[in-house]
Amino acid sequence: MSERNPPIEFAFPDLRKWEKGAAPYIHVFESGMAGPTVMVAALTHGNEVSGAVVVDALLERGLRPRRGTLILSFNNIEAYHSFDPRTPFKSRMIDEDFNRTWGRLDQPATTVETRRAQVVRPFVERADFLLDLHSMHDDGVPLMLAGPLDKGVALARKVGAPVDIIRDAGHAAGMRMRDYGAFGDPGSPKNALLIETGQHWRASSVTVAKDVTARFLLETGAVEPADLPGDWKQPSPAQQRVVEVTHAIATKRGNFASARRFEGQEIIAKAGTILGHDDDEPVTTPYDNCVLVMPSSNRPLRPGVTVVRLGRLV
The missing domain is CATH 3.40.630.10 (Zn peptidases)
Known part of the structure; x- marks a missing residue:
């Protein structure tokens, strides 16, 4: 495949x-x-x-x-x-x-x-x-x-x-x-x-x-x-964490170019890290320890689609 x-x-x-x-x-x-x-x-x-x-x-x-x-x-x-x-x-x-x-x-x-x-x-x-x-x-x-x-x-x-x-x-x-x-x-x-x-x-x-x-x-x-079927419920995680989304980055015309391949829930340590460019404009992390929520930057995008949501652990 x-x-x-x-x-x-x-x-x-x-x-x-x-x-x-x-x-x-x-x-x-x-x-x-x-x-x-x-x-x-x-x-x-x-x-x-x-x-x-x-x-x-x-x-x-x-x-x-x-x-x-x-x-x-x-x-x-x-x-x-x-x-x-x-x-x-x-x-x-x-x-x-x-x-x-x-x-x-x-x-x-x-x-x-x-x-x-x-x-x-x-x-x-x-x-x-x-x-x-x-x-x-x-x-x-x-x-x-x-x-x-x-x-x-x-x-x-x-x-x-x-x-x-x-x-x-x-x-x-x-x-x-x-x-x-x-x-x-x-x-x-x-x-x-x-x-x-x-x-x-x-x-x-x-x-x-x-x-x-x-x-x-x-x-x-x-x-x-x-x-319910007895095998549906899985063991509970030791703890949950909350990520508050602060920014939703959308591509203006579908021309977002990612700086590299990103994984969901990846934490970017430093503010100002370049995530990519949208029509040549840099897209950067707004704060330290920024969480990348469901990045779609790894595939072709339509205009207006959210490229990635940025969040912080709360």
């Missing part, structure tokens, strides 16, 4: 059997007991399949909540069904990024993704707790994106994995689902997390997705340990 197309280490589930639900590819289960509405969403991007493996497995298992309501969703299902292993990165989306549409859902839905977001939206609005299952273009350690608020970091700590919690405000290109509505309101108890499980098609990304989903469902009280 070329570096451009990493190996696919697990089988993709056939999801067409889950089309019929409360809405297409969205399933709602009521316990009849008082409790929160808990939502687990997969395929916000169509080629991020580890989450789909997990939600498919929960549906196959017939998982039902002990209290409250459980919502299981496959978000950008059309993009998933467009997957071609010869061009595996193309199926991230059809027309646009589903996870940048949430700030403009009051506008006419003119793309596959905005139409689908309108279908998913009432379920997201109903949820008290949301876990959005993602994965990464490049190999990297798993990251829990907790959003900009204290409540997101607190929930990530309760879930207890992975090691790295990222406190971040999202993307200039548009609002994410995890920041939508009450999730982005510091005064609301509603809360959301976004897990980046690792490289899209690594078997290890499925292991991470299973672990974090099990932890999330247990923490929210939706299920009890016996309800």
Whole structure:
């Protein structure tokens, strides 16, 4: 396999059997007991399949909540069904990024993704707790994106994995689902997390997705340990750390040239270190011990795309 197309280490589930639900590819289960509405969403991007493996497995298992309501969703299902292993990165989306549409859902839905977001939206609005299952273009350690608020970091700590919690405000290109509505309101108890499980098609990304989903469902009280497969939950890390994102570096015209190959969560010791040049303008670290969060500088970029987020340990 070329570096451009990493190996696919697990089988993709056939999801067409889950089309019929409360809405297409969205399933709602009521316990009849008082409790929160808990939502687990997969395929916000169509080629991020580890989450789909997990939600498919929960549906196959017939998982039902002990209290409250459980919502299981496959978000950008059309993009998933467009997957071609010869061009595996193309199926991230059809027309646009589903996870940048949430700030403009009051506008006419003119793309596959905005139409689908309108279908998913009432379920997201109903949820008290949301876990959005993602994965990464490049190999990297798993990251829990907790959003900009204290409540997101607190929930990530309760879930207890992975090691790295990222406190971040999202993307200039548009609002994410995890920041939508009450999730982005510091005064609301509603809360959301976004897990980046690792490289899209690594078997290890499925292991991470299973672990974090099990932890999330247990923490929210939706299920009890016996309800879940016994091998999903992994040993807890000795401790977690929080990285607060202070800068999101976007390429103006897609002409960013990286100074070298960077790894995710790499710590750059000295302020002023050159990370690369964007249209010949140097991009440097703003402070000592700067953490590089999910660098995408190692691949071709479109104008406006975030090259890297810079953060500090807090």
